[in-house]
Amino acid sequence: MQLKPFDKTIAGNNLYPLTSTGINTLQVNVGRLCNQACKHCHVEAGQNRKEVMSKETMELCLGILKNTEIPTVDITGGAPEMNPNFIWFVEECVKLGRHLMVRSNLTILTEPGYERIPGFFAENQVEVIASLPYYIEQNTDSQRGKGVFQKSISALKKLNALGYGDGGSGLIMNLVFNPGGAFLPPSQKALEADYKREMQKRHGISFNNLFTITNLPVGRFLVYLNSSGNFEMYMGKLVASYNPSAATSVMCRNILSVGWDGTLYDCDFNQMLGLSVNHGAPTHLKEFDLSSLSNRQIITGIHCYGCAAGAGSSCGGATT
């Protein structure tokens, strides 16, 4: 299948070369270790992964935060809570006065040894971004594993009890939807209304916002696309749904992604593809240079059609 290179497509909208517009989020992937092994996971995270960010690399991240005014830190994984230095790292980020987001798979919060994490999140005003691909058990478990839905509900109730998602506490809890197969996500606004109604009705759970995220052809989702014979159809759908407005708003333009070993990437997807920052910008935390990284040219590939399709997709949901 011949796909038009993404750079050629964006050139038609005067977006080539795609460049950073400044770094407002440092997204730190603290490791690929996870208690789940979701079918769509672009990280291919799991219990046997050995790639875990060291304390020394975390110290490099903190050094960069101290020397810059990057306002937001977005901690992801794997299950970031499983990094042995996770709590220390969060506390140090909070001391620096940065807005902190943690992407949690929820089930880890129900595992032995992690019981104090929800309270720790609340004490530190951490924004929780929680994965819940659907409000129905069967849909969630078929993507994330048997029993995941019930554990997720239990974790969400714990977070609600702490004041997360109630609107008045200031504790933010956003949910993340991603499609359970080779199709695009629905309208974020419409689905958020469904989620709010159904989560309250079925489980008595409230939350702040729903982020709809498109599955990108990377990692396990790419394996699924190929093994199920859906690759061509799905890529054709992404290309046909190209939205210039979404391409303008892709998240790589204002984040910098840090890998477990300190390598710098334009986004978490490029990270999993091994496509580090390039075009002359430094590729590791040790050579961090805000000026050149803030103006860097983004590395693109056909997977980028996923972020530019339809209403757009980012770690914060739809972009248009």
Add this chain to the structure above:
Amino acid sequence: MQTYYSPEDLSKFPTIGEGAPELWKKFSEWYGAVFAEGALTEREKALIALAVAHAVQCPYCIDAYTQTCLEKGSNKEQMTEAVHVAAAIRGGASLAHGVQMKNVIEKISM
């Protein structure tokens, strides 16, 4: 294997416009307007389309509107219920025509 229906043909649908471009243009505009958000949501319209697709047994429409329903946020339970609505109307329509049968029986029987 040669078949009357081929999934690849769905993407060729716009070529129908080659014979009558003005009519195709009008159809396309009208079709787009029909499925736009209005008094009914796009999701509700997609579910209706899915049900009708089953009633008219169009494999292209079933393929397309199954995907559309998922992309509008419907789930399998809702989509299955929509298909049951189509089936109930089809079945009910057959059964309701039984009244015609009864009328004929009554008319020609002593």
